[in-house]
Amino acid sequence: xxxxxSTDDPTRRRFLSSITGGLLSVISGVLAVxxxxxxxxxxxxxxxxxxxxxxxxxxxxxxxxxVTLTMRRLDGFRxxxxxxxxxxxxxxxxxxxxxxxxxxxxxxxxxxDTQAQVFKCPCHGGVYDRNGAVKDxxxxxxxxxxxxxxxxxxxxxxx
Amino acid sequence: xxxxxxxRTGFRSLLKHLLDEPLPSGVGWWFVTGSIVLFLLSxxxxxxxxxxxxxSPSPDHAYDSVRFIMERVTFGRVLRGLHFFGASFIVIASxxxxxxxxxxxxxxxxxxxxxxxxxxxxxxxxxxxxxxxLLPWDQKAYWATTVTLNIARSVPFxxxxxxxxxxxxxxxxxxxxxxxxxxxxxxxxxxxxxxxxAHIYLMRRHGISGPIKEVPxxxxxxYPYHAIKDTIAVAxxxxxxxxxxxxxxxxxxxxxxxxxxxxxxxxxxxxxSLFELLxxxxxxxEPVATMVIPGLVVALLFLLPFLDRRPDRxxxxxxxxxxxxxxxFVCIGLLTYQGFRTTPAPSAQSPQAAARQTAxxxxxxxxxxxxxxxxxxxxxxxxxxxxxxxxxxxxAASLGLCCNDCHPGAGTDKVVWESDxxxxxxxxxxxxxxxxxxxxxxxxxxQEVTCWTCHRLRLTPVQTPILDRxxxxxxxxxxxxxxxxEGVPQPTQILDKYVQALGGAEKVSAITTIAGTGKVMxxxxxxxxxxxxxxxxxxxxxxxxxxxxDGESSRTFDGRAxxxxxxxxxxxxxxxxxxxxxxARLDAQLSFPAQIVRTLTGLRTGPIAELNxxxxxxxxxxxxxxxxxxxxxxxxxxLLARTIRYTPSQIGKVPTQVDYENYRDVGxxxxxxxxxxxxxxxxxxFDFMDVKFNTPIDPSKFGEPVLTRxxxxxxxx
Numbered sequence: 016x017x018x019x020x021s022t023d024d025p026t027r028r029r030f031l032s033s034i035t036g037g038l039l040s041v042i043s044g045v046l047a048v049x050x051x052x053x054x055x056x057x058x059x060x061x062x063x064x065x066x067x068x069x070x071x072x073x074x075x076x077x078x079x080x081x082v083t084l085t086m087r088r089l090d091g092f093r094x095x096x097x098x099x100x101x102x103x104x105x106x107x108x109x110x111x112x113x114x115x116x117x118x119x120x121x122x123x124x125x126x127x128d129t130q131a132q133v134f135k136c137p138c139h140g141g142v143y144d145r146n147g148a149v150k151d152x153x154x155x156x157x158x159x160x161x162x163x164x165x166x167x168x169x170x171x172x173x174x
Numbered sequence: 175x176x177x178x179x180x181x182r183t184g185f186r187s188l189l190k191h192l193l194d195e196p197l198p199s200g201v202g203w204w205f206v207t208g209s210i211v212l213f214l215l216s217x218x219x220x221x222x223x224x225x226x227x228x229x230s231p232s233p234d235h236a237y238d239s240v241r242f243i244m245e246r247v248t249f250g251r252v253l254r255g256l257h258f259f260g261a262s263f264i265v266i267a268s269x270x271x272x273x274x275x276x277x278x279x280x281x282x283x284x285x286x287x288x289x290x291x292x293x294x295x296x297x298x299x300x301x302x303x304x305x306x307x308l309l310p311w312d313q314k315a316y317w318a319t320t321v322t323l324n325i326a327r328s329v330p331f332x333x334x335x336x337x338x339x340x341x342x343x344x345x346x347x348x349x350x351x352x353x354x355x356x357x358x359x360x361x362x363x364x365x366x367x368x369x370x371x372a373h374i375y376l377m378r379r380h381g382i383s384g385p386i387k388e389v390p391x392x393x394x395x396x397y398p399y400h401a402i403k404d405t406i407a408v409a410x411x412x413x414x415x416x417x418x419x420x421x422x423x424x425x426x427x428x429x430x431x432x433x434x435x436x437x438x439x440x441x442x443x444x445x446x447s448l449f450e451l452l453x454x455x456x457x458x459x460e461p462v463a464t465m466v467i468p469g470l471v472v473a474l475l476f477l478l479p480f481l482d483r484r485p486d487r488x489x490x491x492x493x494x495x496x497x498x499x500x501x502x503f504v505c506i507g508l509l510t511y512q513g514f515r516t517t518p519a520p521s522a523q524s525p526q527a528a529a530r531q532t533a534x535x536x537x538x539x540x541x542x543x544x545x546x547x548x549x550x551x552x553x554x555x556x557x558x559x560x561x562x563x564x565x566x567x568x569x570a571a572s573l574g575l576c577c578n579d580c581h582p583g584a585g586t587d588k589v590v591w592e593s594d595x596x597x598x599x600x601x602x603x604x605x606x607x608x609x610x611x612x613x614x615x616x617x618x619x620x621q622e623v624t625c626w627t628c629h630r631l632r633l634t635p636v637q638t639p640i641l642d643r644x645x646x647x648x649x650x651x652x653x654x655x656x657x658x659x660e661g662v663p664q665p666t667q668i669l670d671k672y673v674q675a676l677g678g679a680e681k682v683s684a685i686t687t688i689a690g691t692g693k694v695m696x697x698x699x700x701x702x703x704x705x706x707x708x709x710x711x712x713x714x715x716x717x718x719x720x721x722x723x724d725g726e727s728s729r730t731f732d733g734r735a736x737x738x739x740x741x742x743x744x745x746x747x748x749x750x751x752x753x754x755x756x757x758a759r760l761d762a763q764l765s766f767p768a769q770i771v772r773t774l775t776g777l778r779t780g781p782i783a784e785l786n787x788x789x790x791x792x793x794x795x796x797x798x799x800x801x802x803x804x805x806x807x808x809x810x811x812x813l814l815a816r817t818i819r820y821t822p823s824q825i826g827k828v829p830t831q832v833d834y835e836n837y838r839d840v841g842x843x844x845x846x847x848x849x850x851x852x853x854x855x856x857x858x859x860f861d862f863m864d865v866k867f868n869t870p871i872d873p874s875k876f877g878e879p880v881l882t883r884x885x886x887x888x889x890x891x
Contacts, residue, residue, distance in 0.1 A: 031398035035405045042412050046217070049249045049256075050224050056248035091228065092235065092242030 065164060065171040068113070072168065074105040079127045079134070079145060081116065084174055099174060100124055101161050102134070104145065111170050113161035114147045120154040134158065193397035197382060200389025201400055204278070205382060207271035209404035210411050214264045215370065217415070218302075219363065221257040229309065231355035233348050236311035237429040244426060255419030261303050263415055265444045268296050276478075276499050279487030280383035286479035288376035293475045295369050298362055303444060305358040308351060316430035317439035319354075320346055320776060325452065328460040345658075346432070386487045428620065432657065439775075440517045447506045450513030456772030471502060547745055550592035553606040554824055558751040560738060564821070564828035567854025569602060572625035572826075573633055606825055624826030654820060654827065655802070656780030656794050665777035665793045668807050673767055675812035677843040683768040685843070685867050687711045692847075692862040694720045696727060706860055707875070713769060715876040716762035718851075720858070727858075728879035731758040739879045747879065753801060753821030757830060760797045760819055767814075770795075774803060782809075790815055813837055813844065828854060840865045 068082045079102040086097045100116040114134075116124045123138035133150060134143040142151035147158035162173040180186045228247055230239040243250040272292065275281055281289035308319045326340055327333040342349030394400070441449045448468065455463040474481075482495050489496045544551050544562040554565055570576060576584075580598045583589035594600060605625070612623045628635035663671075673682045687710065694706040702723040709717045713733075720727040725741030736750035736758035750758050763773040771777070774795025783792040783806055790806040797803060799822070806816040814834055820827040830853045834846035847862040 028398060031402045035398050035402050038405045038409045042409060045412075045416065046220060049253055050220065052248040053224050053250055053253055054227065056246075056250075092230070092238040092246075 064174065066174045068101070068103060068163075068170045068172045070168045071105065071109070071111070071165065071170060074103055074111065074170070076105050077145070078129075079104045079114070081127065084172065086174055101172060101174075102127060102158075103163070103170060103172075109165045111163045111165060112146075113163045113172050114143075115159040115161055117159070118154055119149075119156040119158065120152070125158070193395070193401070195378065195381075195396040196393040197396055197400050198384035198388070198393055199391035200385040201382065201394075202385070203403055203407070204274050205400065206404050206407040207267065207274050208377075210407055211264065211267045211271050212370070212374075213408045214260055214267055214411070214415075215299075215366065217256060217412070218260050218264065221253050221260065222359065222363075224253050225257055226359055231309070231352050233311055233351055233430070236309060236351060237426075240310045240312075240426060244423075251423065252416075252419045254424045255422065256415060258424035259415055259418040259422070261306065262442070262444065263411065264299055265303065267411070268299055272296065273499070273503075276495065277489055278383060278386055279489075279492065281479045281482075282383075282485065282487065283479070283483070284380050285376070285383065288373060288380065289479050290476055291369050291373045291376060293472070295366070295373060296475075297472070298366050298369065300444070302358065302362050302366070303442065305354040305362065307442065308354045309358065310426055311351065311430045312427035313430055314425065314427045314439060316346065316432065317776070318441055319350070321439050321441070321449070323350075324776075325448075325460075325464050328464045330461050330465065383487075386489075431620070443510060443514075446513035446517075447509035449517070450509040453516075453772065456769075474498070474502075547748075548591060550594065553603040557824055558754075559745055559748045560750050560754040561752050561823045561828075563745070564754065564823045564854065565606075565825045568823065568826045568828060569625055571854050572629040572631070574629075574631035575633070609825060621822075621826055626826065652783060653780070654804075654829075656778065656792060656804070658778040659781040662779045662782065662791060665779050665795070666771065668779060668791045668793050668812070669767075669770055669777075671812035672807055672814055675844065676767055679768070681843050682766075685712070685766055685768070687868055687871050688765060688845075688865065689869050689871055690845075690862045690865040692860055692864070694722070694861075695859045696720060696722050697856040697858065708860070708862070709871050709875045710762065710765035711871055711876070712766050714759055714762040715871075716758070716765055717875045718860075719875070719879065726879055729758065729761075730876050730879055731755075731762045732873070732876035733762070735878075737878050749878075753799065753823060753828065756798045756801045757819050757821040757828075760801060760803060764803065764817065770805070773797070780804075785816065811837075814846075841867060843867065 066084050066086050074080055082103050084099045088097050102114045102116055104112045106112050118125050118136040118141050120141050123136050125134040125136045128135050140152040141154040143158050144150050164171045228243045243254055308315045323337050327337040329336045342353040451463040544557050544559055547559050578584040580596050609623055613621055673679050676682050690708040695703050704722040706720040715733050717730040726739055728739040730737050736755050739747035763769050777795040780792040783790045789809050793805045801821045803819040808815050816833050818829050818831045820829050833850040836848040837844040838847050845865050849860040851858045
């Protein structure tokens, strides 16, 4: 191994270093864009579809009614059947409100207590009123509202 | 902050140690090859991790997940392209790096161990390529891996065990895929990283070897004086790789179909030489190609620093080493070239395109296309005359019709072939397009539905289940494509028994030519009787020349080109192309029983077949471009009773069947003296009177037949 190491002027060294750094940055940037794009692509929010839930005739006035929605959706490369429970409340002749039945505390499914006229969570005692607002217990937020639309007689929800 | 970090980690001294390595004077561009390999490996690791995020290693989901990557994931197509083409780039870069090391004598003392680690890294890279091939679970992956596993079976003594170990069971399936996936993403990367670190450590420990002749002058630090060269080279390679990934799609075939025995696999280019080598060592010599020769090359690589221990680094002073590597690489190059020349690209190439290409490459007159001969062709354009005739035969045989049912006057001078007078002809066109659309829209273009699927010798398909048949005697039609069955002997056992029944391997292998004469009855007596001559010459020439009252009927193949001639036909003689040419080659090769094993790929024994109330072993194997052959062997005598070869056409497979009877002894070898040759347009029976083995045959017999009637193609215009 030669003992003597050549020394160069700092300007040339800086120039070569910047070229090296620049090229490596470009390569890294391209790879980062490609990789980042791929990773982030699957986190894009999917477009919700309008799903038929029930008909107006099947909903009693002002009484939360549980409905299980069955939806096809793409789970990556698979098409899966999703089931989700929501509560529909007929609030007028053609007005329907909907709540996600999932408790906002830890994700258990709430049930409508017809006697107490509240939603109760069986897990940790969360209680919501008929509008989904928290009345008691640990839930940090009201039941999530689901957008609804009435088309003729059909009740559609966005899910 | 940097000081704080340096104080705790010492990263500055580490960087200084890594980057300020003193390099000998005169280190040039040849020394960038290692960095290129290292960079490409890093790209493979990165893209591999990104692909693994979306990939699912199960036969149910693997293919869909790869398609998802290609079609739905942002930049997924590019990432898979980088990974796919990156594999080829790495193999090339590794070989160039190795050749640089050999040319510069850099493997010599004290760098012997680093050379060995480098050889191990090359083997690991090849193992990556092999295991990665199966993961997309498409046709190419499945069938190429099937070939690999069959090659593994040729390992002496332990072949079956090795094959099962690789498969994870008895069949190529879920366990195989998971096993290869685990190797590809866990085991091999761990080995790769460990050996790469060892390689770099050893390189740093001994320093790079530098120029062959010492260049006077002070050493220079690696960074930035050599790093700039490395970076420029790496950037150029990355630009090229990215271009490949952007411009070309990494291939993805149709989903793996284990029942589609017509698929012809072709390995990636870096395994093509091994694939081709196998063709030159058939039968029991296979281990020479699969184990001995590759083993010797690898052993030579490992032992190189110990075989060449003199300190001289100049190539001129190391003629044996340089010469040996030159010979090995030239051989690999030639085998690769030969492999590409003789192995068709799977699925990408239609039989017609292949026919034109083959004819052109061989300097032959191009195939006769249907538009060259017939007028008013509409639904079946762009195919060769022989394939067109095959499609006509499929339609006629499926509906139980004759030519004149759609072409009034056929068989007489009054026929006007181009006439659309017959409504059946118009319907036939619609049906051809309908069936093609069904297959295209539902089966990725595979011919799952053909005329025969519904018609079954009827003009109008039956639409309602027939209860008497449902509750009555079972009438199952035999499968044309068969899968490996349980409880039957291996194909090689059946073929060995066949060769033994004929007279033994020694005698059968010694047959180089067959010449026979006899009486022929053509077209089930409609063509009248006459004499015939039969000639075959190993490995792939064959001629059947019938001298009939109305003229010559000939089928010839001279090893490259084939012809078909038949009297009183609309096209009396035409060169074979596409599927029929492949079929003629198969006929010629299979004329010699000892060649069956090396002619057909993917050999499998199907379920026991029944012909005329008797049971037969059914062995099936693949030829080129979707052709395949069924061989029926008598369970008792072991003799071949029937062959059916299937060649592809636009509307279905064209079957050609030969029944063999009346085996007699000819010089200690049994030969069938009665052949019944059945194809879609007719049936000829041949009774041999005289058969001779190993007599010289005039080469002109295999060439273009000479007709006693007008020899030019009579067009139907």
